[in-house]
Amino acid sequence: MIDLRSDTVTKPTPEMKEFMFNAEVGDDVFGEDPSINELEKYAADMFGMEAALFCPSGTMTNQIAIKVHTVPGDEVICYKSAHVYKYEGGGIASNSGASVQLLDGDRGVLSASEIEEAIRADDVHFPKTTLVCLENTVNFGGGNCYDLETIKEIRKICDKHNLQLHLDGARLFNAIVAKGYSAKNMGSEFHSISICLSKGLGSPVGSLLLGTKEFIYKARRVRKAFGGGMRQAGYIAAAGLFALKNNISRLDEDHLHIKKIVTALQNSDAVESVLPIETNIVFFDLKENINVNDYLNKLKENNILALGTGGQRIRFVTHLDVSSEMVDEICAVV
Numbered sequence: 001m002i003d004l005r006s007d008t009v010t011k012p013t014p015e016m017k018e019f020m021f022n023a024e025v026g027d028d029v030f031g032e033d034p035s036i037n038e039l040e041k042y043a044a045d046m047f048g049m050e051a052a053l054f055c056p057s058g059t060m061t062n063q064i065a066i067k068v069h070t071v072p073g074d075e076v077i078c079y080k081s082a083h084v085y086k087y088e089g090g091g092i093a094s095n096s097g098a099s100v101q102l103l104d105g106d107r108g109v110l111s112a113s114e115i116e117e118a119i120r121a122d123d124v125h126f127p128k129t130t131l132v133c134l135e136n137t138v139n140f141g142g143g144n145c146y147d148l149e150t151i152k153e154i155r156k157i158c159d160k161h162n163l164q165l166h167l168d169g170a171r172l173f174n175a176i177v178a179k180g181y182s183a184k185n186m187g188s189e190f191h192s193i194s195i196c197l198s199k200g201l202g203s204p205v206g207s208l209l210l211g212t213k214e215f216i217y218k219a220r221r222v223r224k225a226f227g228g229g230m231r232q233a234g235y236i237a238a239a240g241l242f243a244l245k246n247n248i249s250r251l252d253e254d255h256l257h258i259k260k261i262v263t264a265l266q267n268s269d270a271v272e273s274v275l276p277i278e279t280n281i282v283f284f285d286l287k288e289n290i291n292v293n294d295y296l297n298k299l300k301e302n303n304i305l306a307l308g309t310g311g312q313r314i315r316f317v318t319h320l321d322v323s324s325e326m327v328d329e330i331c332a333v334v
Helices: 014-021 034-047 058-069 091-096 112-118 148-160 172-179 183-187 213-225 234-246 251-266 292-301 324-333
Strands: 051-055 074-079 099-103 128-135 164-169 192-196 207-211 271-274 281-286 307-310 313-317
Touching: 014 234, 034 051, 034 183, 034 207, 034 234, 051 058, 051 213, 058 091, 058 128, 058 164, 058 192, 058 207, 058 213, 099 112, 112 148, 128 148, 148 164, 164 172, 172 183, 172 192, 172 251, 207 213, 251 271, 251 281, 251 324, 292 307, 292 313
Parallel strands: 074 099, 074 128, 128 164, 164 192
Antiparallel strands: 051 207, 192 207, 271 281, 281 313, 307 313
C-alpha cells in the first residue's frame, strides 16, 4: 500500500533501527540519558541556539512554548488554520488560558504589516498580545514556505512591540531545503522553535523545542507537568539523532516526487484545480460531479491511501517511504 495521507506514516529504516538498538540510555528526568543529551545538544548547535528539550510530540513542544511565553489572559497571533490552533485539542485555551487572534495570510504565510495591525492596543478591555506563532512550512497553505526576508520583517515588528516569536517547524527542514536558507538563519530570528523528527525525517516519534537556557529550564518544568517527562527514552532519541544526521538532504527527493504527481493531477479529467506547491504537500480539488469518498475508495482499490480535507479537496504528501517507482504508479492511477 502506498500511503500518501501524511509524512507521519514513515517507518524506521534498518540502519535507523540498528542505531537505536545500540543507544546508551539513562533516566532523562534526572538528566542522565546520554543519547537524549547528545540529541538536544546537536539540535541546539545546529540552530545556533543555547538549549533544547526532547518531547514525545510536536503538539507538546508547541504547547509548552505557548505556556512559557504567555500568562492566562494573554493573546496569541497565528494563522487561522495553524496547527497550534486547529489541531492541538484546544491546547492554547486549556493549557495556557490564552486568547487567539486569527489571521488569513497569503495561503497561511503572514506578513509583518498584517501582524502589526492585529496587535492589541494597551487597553484594559483587550487581552494583551504577547506572542506570535508562525508555521513553516504551512501545512494547510499547501506546504508553502516563508521567505527569510519576511521572517526578518516579522521579527522586527515583534521586537518593536516586545512580543515573543515562536516557530512551529514541524516541516521546517522541508522549508530549509526548498528555500536554501539554513537552520542558523531560523535560530537567529525566533525566540523558540519546535522541530519534528517523525515526519519527513523518518524518526518513529519525537520533537524538540529549542530556545535559550532560561527558556528551556522553564520548559522542562512544564513538560513534567504535562506528563512528558520520560525515563530511558534514549532509544527513540537515537532515532532522532540518526534522522538529523542522515535524512535532511534527501528531502529534495520528496519535493521532486510531488512535482511529478502534480503534472499527473493537472492532466486528470477528475481534477478541477491544484494548489501551488513548494515542498512535499499538494492539495487538489475534484470536479463537482466527482464524489470525494468514491475517488478515495478508488485510490484505495489501487493500493493508494490519501486524505480528504473537506469539500472537494484531497491532500497527497510524499515522504521517504514513497519511492520513485511508487510515484510512477501513483501517476498512472491518477
